[in-house]
Amino acid sequence: MQLGTERPETGIHVRAAERDDARGIAIVHVQAWREAYAGQLPADALAALAVEPRVPRWAAIIEDNVTDVYVAEAGEDIVGWATSSDGRDHDRPATRELEGIYLLQAVHGSGAGQRLLDAAIGDHPAYLWMLKENPRAEAFYRRNGFERDGATRELRMAGAAVPTVRMVRRRS
Numbered sequence: 001m002q003l004g005t006e007r008p009e010t011g012i013h014v015r016a017a018e019r020d021d022a023r024g025i026a027i028v029h030v031q032a033w034r035e036a037y038a039g040q041l042p043a044d045a046l047a048a049l050a051v052e053p054r055v056p057r058w059a060a061i062i063e064d065n066v067t068d069v070y071v072a073e074a075g076e077d078i079v080g081w082a083t084s085s086d087g088r089d090h091d092r093p094a095t096r097e098l099e100g101i102y103l104l105q106a107v108h109g110s111g112a113g114q115r116l117l118d119a120a121i122g123d124h125p126a127y128l129w130m131l132k133e134n135p136r137a138e139a140f141y142r143r144n145g146f147e148r149d150g151a152t153r154e155l156r157m158a159g160a161a162v163p164t165v166r167m168v169r170r171r172s
Helices: 019-036 042-049 056-061 113-120 137-142
Strands: 011-018 068-074 076-083 098-102 124-132 147-157 160-169
Touching: 011 113, 019 042, 019 056, 019 068, 019 076, 019 098, 056 068, 068 113, 076 113, 098 113, 124 137, 124 147
Parallel strands: 098 124
Antiparallel strands: 011 068, 068 076, 076 098, 124 160, 147 160
């Protein structure tokens, strides 16, 4: 995929993030978690998520030279983001990790998620962690060649312990 291009039919543009995108990414981070994890995480924990503490964290991530960060924009608004790196796990099963990918519900089905995934990891072998029970995400990842590899762990999200599974794509 060529970055910096727009799909005319959706008006969504995907590009590498810049430091000034930190606030927009933080806004999407909070809203997308509220939309994606309603019913899976405690409602009060999701309601308590705040944008402001995430802004400096996102600015640091964008500038860390470790994590690749991409944004999807509709007009001037960030509507999604994806992050990838060489992997945070000591037993990583592939050379790239899709650390996160989130879109606002309003742009689900627009192709923005696919374009973010393509920007973040291309068609390279990669792995990711996702909630154990997340059928929409799992279907998306399976369409992109990922399969559960049997690894599990408990992760804390918004203060709640949640079971996660690892998915791996071994082809390139």
